[in-house]
Amino acid sequence: MKKSWEWTESDIVELIENETPESLTLDYKRSDSLAKDSKKRNEISKDVSAFANSAGAY
Numbered sequence: 001m002k003k004s005w006e007w008t009e010s011d012i013v014e015l016i017e018n019e020t021p022e023s024l025t026l027d028y029k030r031s032d033s034l035a036k037d038s039k040k041r042n043e044i045s046k047d048v049s050a051f052a053n054s055a056g057a058y
Helices: 009-017 038-053
Strands: none
């Protein structure tokens, strides 16, 4: 599997179509998670932080 930063839109569509389960390195978000209101921004920031720390800090 490619590294996530190498993914294309078709790679993401394939993950969804194959119903690839969420994991420590994959979490699905709705597009409204990127809304520009402060509540959504805070929530997505927490999610990004959790992913950054999920495998331990380096």
